[in-house]
Amino acid sequence: MTKKKINPEISIERLKEISTWVSSVHDLDRLLELIIETATRMMDAKASSLLLLDKKRKKLYFKVATGEKKIDVKKFEIDIGQGIAGYVAEKGEPLLIPDVTSDHRWYKEISESIGFQTQSIACVPMKVNGETIGVVEIIDKTNGAPIEGDDLQVLSAYAELAALAIGNARKIERNRKKIKDLTRELDVKYEIIGESDSLKKVIFDAIKVANSKASTLILGESGTGKELLARLIHRTGSRKEKPMIILNCAALPETLLEDELFGHEKGAYTGAAGRKIGKFELADEGTIFLDEIGEMSPRMQAKLLRILQEGVFYRVGGNTSIPVDVRVISATNRNITEDVAEGRFREDLYYRLNVIEIHMPPLRNRITDIPLLAQHFLDIAKKERGLSKLSISKAALDEMLTYDWPGNVRELKNALERAVVMGNTHEILPQDLPNFSANPKYPGMEIGLTLKEAIDCFKKEFIGLNLRHTGGNRSKAAINMQIQRTYLSRLISKYNVR
Ligand SMILES: Nc1ncnc2c1ncn2[C@@H]1O[C@H](COP(=O)(O)OP(=O)(O)O)[C@@H](O)[C@H]1O
Ligand SMILES: [Mg+2]
Structure with a gap:
């Protein structure tokens, strides 16, 4: 029998070839096949296989197999500790057995039942972070020669590569799952609940403008969901893969706000130890949400106007202009038109911000x-x-x-x-x-109404309350109020109850 030596140059070339696959082939199964097939060809082995460990069931199963019985062999599972593969999986050490018939660990059932003649086996563990995750084994040379020590080394190198690929794939899978979980959590957290016509209209408008870059001003009382709507616009628009940066303009004094918005250069002022990237720059290609814009000082309004007009800005203490492409959504609970009329808010800035204006309706x-x-x-x-x-x-x-x-x-x-x-x-x-009655709301309880007007007011509210209670069912509401259904219908149209 002639012994076929492995040419180290060829093996290094092959390894290099495979290492490029490791980073470019995204299908793990295919990648493992490539690795095992190459190893087999290089060592001229009769058959080879890659087995993975199922930790829970303490079993090894065939992930990849080559050789004439590669289909049959895949039906088998091996207990950890059983046979040569099981032994290697348990001990985590490579094993070379030139003659299996004289080794007590040899588990001949598989070979015998599929009719595959086996003489020598080399088996090495695959490890990720020191933990055995499976084994790779080869059986005999095609020319009938037994497996040797050199082969074991080559096999170990391939096993390491396979382990690396599996470890990476598992890490990517874990991250993918984590991202999915977090996204689901965020979707729930930022879901906009409500079926009222006024809310549906607002959502409809938001989705309509989402794909444009038009500056959007969201008006509405505090707590109505303005920020939620801004998030909806961002994540339904074409910029959704880019960041959405949020800045509350009321939360900071002017100089800090400027620093937050535009960032600064190193040494811009005492304490500016390094360069700081501002929110506008961070939001490049994405969206910036300027909350409580109505609280912005005149000087900051002027700076903001400039960046919106020119599409460039300067870091504090910097003299190079930095271009940015940012979609601006702003919000305020103030009566902004009144602020404009009375000179507290720049009219030109207002028109820049409210290319599209959306009103969040109050909950009542x-x-x-x-x-x-x-x-x-x-x-x-x-x-x-x-x-x-x-x-x-x-x-x-x-x-x-x-x-x-x-x-x-x-x-x-x-x-x-x-x-x-x-x-x-x-x-x-x-x-x-909470004790709602601490600020009671008695319909009609107002100075200036006649008794009749006050009672009408109450009746209207009372009918509305009963209808809501029955989900709009007039018959049920009439029974609850102990009046005729026809009379209720008359009252509904008389008082124009929704
Ligand atoms: N339609 C809605 N569905 C679900 N949660 C909402 C809705 N509107 C507001 N919220 C919740 O109420 C709170 C206030 O909303 P926010 O968007 O911050 O209001 P605003 O910016 O108008 O003050 C947040 O916790 C928000 O998640
Ligand atoms: Mg808010």
Whole structure:
């Protein structure tokens, strides 16, 4: 028998070839096949296989196999500790057996049942971070010569490569899963709940403008969901893969705000130890959300106007202009037109910012959203606290429906969170809610109304309340109020109840 020596130059070339695959082939199964096939060809082996360890079941299974019985062999599984592969998987050490018939570890059932003659075996472990994840083995040379020590070394190199590929693929898979989980979490966190016509219109408008770069100004009371809407515009638009940077203009004094927006050069002022990249630069190709824009000082308004007009800016203390491509969404709860009229807010800046203007309706004008929002916040709280049975009592819901929510959705969210903490674990009751009656809302209770007007006011509210309670079912509402259904219908049109 002639012994076929491995040419080290060829083997290094092959290894190089494979290392480029490791980073370019994205299909792990194909990559492992390539590695094993190359190893087999190079060592002139009769058959070879790569087995992976299923840690939970303590079994090795065939991931890749070559040779004339490669299909048959894949049906087998090997216990850890069983046979040569099982032994190597258990000990984590390479093993070379020139004559299997004289080795007590040889588990001949597989070879015999598929009718594959085996004389010598080399088997090496694959390790990721020191932990054995499987083995690679080769059986005999095609020319009938036994496997030798040199082969074991080459095989080890290939096994290392395969382990590297598997380790990378698993890391990528873990990260992919993590990203998926986090994205799902964020989607829930930033989901906009509500079915009212006014909210649907706002969402419709937001989606319509999302793909343009048009500056968008979102107006509305505090807590109505302006930031949520800004996030929706960003993530439905073409810039969604780029960052959305948020800056609250009311939270910082002027000089700090300037520093945050534009960044600074090293030595721009005492304490500026290095260069700082500002939010505008960070938002390049993405979106910047300027919250509470109405609170911006005149000087900052002028600076902001300049960057919007010219598309370039300077870092504080810098003299090179930096071009940026940023979509600007801003928001305020102030009456901005009044601020413009009275000279507190620059008119030219206002027109730059509100190419598109969206109004978030206050919660009291979209009462139909209240039950949905309440349920949404309850679901989140339930999940966090593992309270699967908790629900909202009808009485508590009625209180929520009649309250006028000056703090809008944010107030509702806080109320729900508090109720979950304060109440029992199966039902939220009116007493779990903040004391809404501390600022009561009695319809008609106003100086200047006649008694009739006040009573009409009350009647209208009362009918509305009952209709909401029955989900708009007039017959049920009439029964509850103990009036005729036809009379209720007349009242509804008389008072123009929605
Ligand atoms: N339609 C909505 N669906 C779900 N959550 C909402 C909705 N509107 C507002 N929220 C929640 O209420 C809170 C206040 O919303 P935010 O967007 O910060 O309001 P604003 O910016 O108008 O003050 C946030 O926790 C937000 O997630
Ligand atoms: Mg806000």
